Amino acid sequence: MFVRIVKLSFHEENIPAFLENFEQMKEKIRNAPGNRFLELYQDKNNPCIFFTYSYWETEQDLENYRNSELFYDVWTFTKKLFNDKPEAWSVDKLHSLH
Template identity: 75%
Template sequence: MLVRIVKLSFHEEHIPTFLAQFEQMKSHIRNSPGNRLLELYQDAQNPGIFFTYSYWDDETALNQYRQSALFDEIWTFTKKLFNDKPEAWSVNKLVSLQ
């Protein structure tokens, strides 16, 4: 399983717009082939910083999503709201304790 972590930074006035768009698109992302989990986090100290965590079957599934019309639509809209360059990491989950 591949875990994708993306850090997104927004101008404060754009936070409601981002959250509304995420609400509208989250089920489409989650139902993309190979996606197993989608989570959104907001930084406790800086409300303009968000993180998405998504679990993918493998890198191929993630790349297929990133090359999809859905991703293009979401990214074209979202990138206009940023106040800093997004950062992303693909990591392999080694341990998870419940």
């Protein structure tokens, strides 16, 4: 299992549209094959910056999602709202303390 972190930066006036779309799509994304966890964060100092944080069983599961109609629909809508290029990291979780 690995973690995917994506940084998204929006024009302030586009934040409500992004949040509404995320609300509509989050269960579909979470239920994509191989997805085990999904969260959305908003930066405390810059409310225009958001992060998605998701767990995937395999890199192929993420690639399958990224090549799916669902991702196409989500990304086509979301990318029109950006004020900066998104950034993404795929990382391995080394420790988790509860």
